[in-house]
Amino acid sequence: MNISKALLILAALSFTFSCDTNNTDSEITTPESYEFTRDGESTVSFTGQTTRIKMATELSLAMTDFDNSTEQLLLEMYRNQTSNGGDANPFSDSELNTADKSIKSKVAASTDFYSSNTATSVEIKNQFESWISAQVNEVYPNENVQAQPGVAGQIADGSSTRYVSAKGFEYNQMLAKGLIGALMTDQILNNYVSTSVLDAGNNAEENNAKVTLDGESYTNMEHKWDEAYGYLFGVSPNKAKPLATIGEDDDFLNEYVGKVNNDPDFEGIAQEIFDAYALGREAIVQNDYELRDQQSTILRNRISKVLAVRAVYYLQSGIAALQETPINYGSAFHDLSEAYGFIFSLQFSRVPNTTDPYFSNAEINGFLNSLEQGNGLWDVQTQTLLNISTSVASKFNFTIEEALN
Amino acid sequence: MKRYLLLFLSVSFIISSCTETNLSGPDPDDFDRKAVLENWADNIIIPALTKFSSNTESLKTAGNQFAETPTQQTLESLRDEWKAGYLAFQHVSMFETPKTMEIRYRNNLNIYPADTAEVTENINQGNYNLNLPSEIDQQGFPTLDYLLYGLADSDTGILSFYNSGDNASAYRDYVVDLVTRIDSLTDLVLGDWNSGYRNEFVNNSGNGANSSIDMMVNDYIFYYEKNLRAGKIGIPAGVFSGTPLPQNVEGFYSKEFSKELFLESLTATQNFFNGKYFDSETTGISLSDYLNFLNTIKSGTDLTQLINQQFEASHSRAQNLNSSLFEQIETDNSIMLKTYDELQKNVILLKVDMLQALNINVDFVDADGD
Numbered sequence: 001m002n003i004s005k006a007l008l009i010l011a012a013l014s015f016t017f018s019c020d021t022n023n024t025d026s027e028i029t030t031p032e033s034y035e036f037t038r039d040g041e042s043t044v045s046f047t048g049q050t051t052r053i054k055m056a057t058e059l060s061l062a063m064t065d066f067d068n069s070t071e072q073l074l075l076e077m078y079r080n081q082t083s084n085g086g087d088a089n090p091f092s093d094s095e096l097n098t099a100d101k102s103i104k105s106k107v108a109a110s111t112d113f114y115s116s117n118t119a120t121s122v123e124i125k126n127q128f129e130s131w132i133s134a135q136v137n138e139v140y141p142n143e144n145v146q147a148q149p150g151v152a153g154q155i156a157d158g159s160s161t162r163y164v165s166a167k168g169f170e171y172n173q174m175l176a177k178g179l180i181g182a183l184m185t186d187q188i189l190n191n192y193v194s195t196s197v198l199d200a201g202n203n204a205e206e207n208n209a210k211v212t213l214d215g216e217s218y219t220n221m222e223h224k225w226d227e228a229y230g231y232l233f234g235v236s237p238n239k240a241k242p243l244a245t246i247g248e249d250d251d252f253l254n255e256y257v258g259k260v261n262n263d264p265d266f267e268g269i270a271q272e273i274f275d276a277y278a279l280g281r282e283a284i285v286q287n288d289y290e291l292r293d294q295q296s297t298i299l300r301n302r303i304s305k306v307l308a309v310r311a312v313y314y315l316q317s318g319i320a321a322l323q324e325t326p327i328n329y330g331s332a333f334h335d336l337s338e339a340y341g342f343i344f345s346l347q348f349s350r351v352p353n354t355t356d357p358y359f360s361n362a363e364i365n366g367f368l369n370s371l372e373q374g375n376g377l378w379d380v381q382t383q384t385l386l387n388i389s390t391s392v393a394s395k396f397n398f399t400i401e402e403a404l405n
Numbered sequence: 406m407k408r409y410l411l412l413f414l415s416v417s418f419i420i421s422s423c424t425e426t427n428l429s430g431p432d433p434d435d436f437d438r439k440a441v442l443e444n445w446a447d448n449i450i451i452p453a454l455t456k457f458s459s460n461t462e463s464l465k466t467a468g469n470q471f472a473e474t475p476t477q478q479t480l481e482s483l484r485d486e487w488k489a490g491y492l493a494f495q496h497v498s499m500f501e502t503p504k505t506m507e508i509r510y511r512n513n514l515n516i517y518p519a520d521t522a523e524v525t526e527n528i529n530q531g532n533y534n535l536n537l538p539s540e541i542d543q544q545g546f547p548t549l550d551y552l553l554y555g556l557a558d559s560d561t562g563i564l565s566f567y568n569s570g571d572n573a574s575a576y577r578d579y580v581v582d583l584v585t586r587i588d589s590l591t592d593l594v595l596g597d598w599n600s601g602y603r604n605e606f607v608n609n610s611g612n613g614a615n616s617s618i619d620m621m622v623n624d625y626i627f628y629y630e631k632n633l634r635a636g637k638i639g640i641p642a643g644v645f646s647g648t649p650l651p652q653n654v655e656g657f658y659s660k661e662f663s664k665e666l667f668l669e670s671l672t673a674t675q676n677f678f679n680g681k682y683f684d685s686e687t688t689g690i691s692l693s694d695y696l697n698f699l700n701t702i703k704s705g706t707d708l709t710q711l712i713n714q715q716f717e718a719s720h721s722r723a724q725n726l727n728s729s730l731f732e733q734i735e736t737d738n739s740i741m742l743k744t745y746d747e748l749q750k751n752v753i754l755l756k757v758d759m760l761q762a763l764n765i766n767v768d769f770v771d772a773d774g775d
Binding site: 144146154155156157158159161324325326328330 | 503506507509512516532534536537538539541615
């Protein structure tokens with residue numbers, strides 16, 4: 001912990017020395033607060049991200065609202081459009097209905113990964129629609145049926161009731177945890193902190209000259225970086241100093257950065273992420289793009305690691321439940337459905353200084369197929385779960401034990 | 406966060422014990438764990454279940470009599486059996502077996518508050534299935550509490566639901582279904598103990614994670630922490646929600662029994678710790694003796710004594726509670742909170758100090774709530 005932090009500081013320091021040519025006079029320090037102004041006006045803006053987190057929250061909750069949800073309503077929440085492209089009003093929050101944004105348009109939609117891979121992008125976008133449709137067509141009719149191998153229905157998890165597919169999966173969990181990767185992580189790591197987006201067009205020249213966007217207080221590059229920030233902190237009550245409530249602000253990336261940060265083995269990761277955002281933004285203000293990109297590498301590693309730690313955590317929780325006497329299927333299915341979503345999300349991770357995720361789409365599909373084959377979670381072998389845990393943990397250089405808290 | 410604190414505490418205790426433990430000290434393997442298991446099974450668990458089973462039989466009879474002729478008299482005798490059964494249940498609720506886990510025994514008998522809207526829908530539409538996990542809050546003692554005390558303000562009003570109401574016969578049938586289910590689930594649990602599980606339990610006398618002692622002690626502490634401390638006191642007092650939830654007390658509709666139910670449960674957990682025979686003054690071998698054997702000392706006092714003192718402190722703090730915990734929360738919640746604080750102190754002594762002394766690992770964690 002301390003060693004890695006020290007290394008980080010060293011790395012940052014050595015970096016500032018090495019880029020002396022760009023930055024001769026002042027050493028850029030990490031702001032304690034994500035507040036940036038120009039002529040007394042804030043230059044920080046990420047309302048679109050706040051909107052999408054709220055949309056995802058409503059959709060995720062609506063998945064298990066058996067009495068009020070329909071396939072059409074859920075799909076409209078995902079698309080914020082009717083099935084023939086018309087204006088839809090599926091949300092209870094009217095601001096979301098009037099927004100011209102949608103979840104779907106930003107799913108698997110990063111510049112780096114999908115601008116020339118639309119086939120996979122469409123496949124992933126449609127995957128979410130399949131989960132939505134299956135929830136309504138497969139699980140809803142069996143709301144009051146006891147789940148069994150091959151039969152969707154309800155199953156007890158302690159005093160909670162879980163609603164699972166014929167293979168034991170909770171589609172609502174797959175969707176929610178899948179969005180953490182396909183929406184939040186992909187947009188942050190493979191889009192908004194990428195040079196391809198930050199430096200697109202005349203962004204660098206305009207930022208050097210502090211040419212702001214029409215009618216706005218910020219440069220385009222500043223705004224892109226803020227949008228990356230918004231997918232993690234977009235609904236935090238104190239958006240400038242959001243760490244006090246990390247983990248409590250949404251059910252998506254914010255929640256799980258908080259959870260991983262609460263594991264003593266990864267304590268401090270939330271601060272590292274925040275600092276990288278804040279220093280990267282300050283570097284943009286000061287036109288230091290190498291320092292900015294250094295922060296992108298930190299974000300790529302840390303946010304990817306959050307997904308990996310939670311994937312392993314839920315796989316191991318699932319193993320523990322499957323080893324209880326009698327077998328605690330309900331608890332195992334809940335944990336493994338979350339694990340499924342986090343594993344799915346790892347295809348949107350990003351190895352720093354490369355163009356690749358930590359696991360490719362094909363590798364991820366291999367993992368997921370091994371969970372789904374046969375009767376799915378009803379007969380999944382603990383060895384299968386252990387193998388995936390080992391693959392993920394070793395790729396990120398942490399141990400399975402470290403992920404357990 | 407609490408979990409990490411406990412973890413941290415237990416780690417630091419392990420570290421400190423490493424430096425202090427005399428290598429020639431008592432070896433846990435020299436203790437007769439099988440004798441503890443025999444005492445638990447033969448003098449506590451099976452007698453308590455046998456007694457409870459006779460209660461549920463009487464409850465079933467009274468429920469059927471009430472359904473045949475719903476009068477003030479049959480209502481009152483059904484209420485008496487309900488109360489006697491609910492109190493007796495406090496002596497068996499903590500004991501888990503593979504069978505109780507399989508049939509989700511405690512959840513089917515005592516999840517509160519009851520979901521009265523769903524109960525009403527079940528009665529009016531008739532399409533319920535009490536085996537479903539989603540219907541645990543529509544049955545058991547809490548739903549009977551509602552049906553026998555909560556349907557109307559007066560007994561006349563309550564009786565009219567069973568005599569002249571639109572769905573009077575459906576109301577009567579539902580009561581019969583509930584008392585029948587409580588009785589048949591209890592028969593399953595007692596029958597399992599009497600047909601082989603007792604020997605399996607007693608003979609599994611090792612000290613690994615799957616041994617009877619490790620599992621029973623974990624279930625016991627889970628019960629103490631979640632069902633007794635949190636369920637009966639902490640949750641209604643608002644410890645976890647910030648604002649009190651008085652409608653979440655046990656026995657909410659009958660009002661005046663909630664304290665009695667809590668005290669009965671507290672007594673049962675203390676009796677188990679000391680190995681006190683069910684419904685008797687005789688004491689057998691139990692956790693207290695195991696700790697004494699290991700000579701566990703904390704802050705200069707032996708742990709058995711500390712735990713018993715803490716049980717007594719909880720009891721005496723609870724003496725000041727109104728017999729209706731609902732009333733207590735409404736008038737002066739601070740006494741509830743002080744009772745909770747006393748109960749919480751024994752969570753530390755049982756879950757951290759005792760488990761460390763007995764070399765038992767906690768096998769449950771707080772669900773992460775998502």
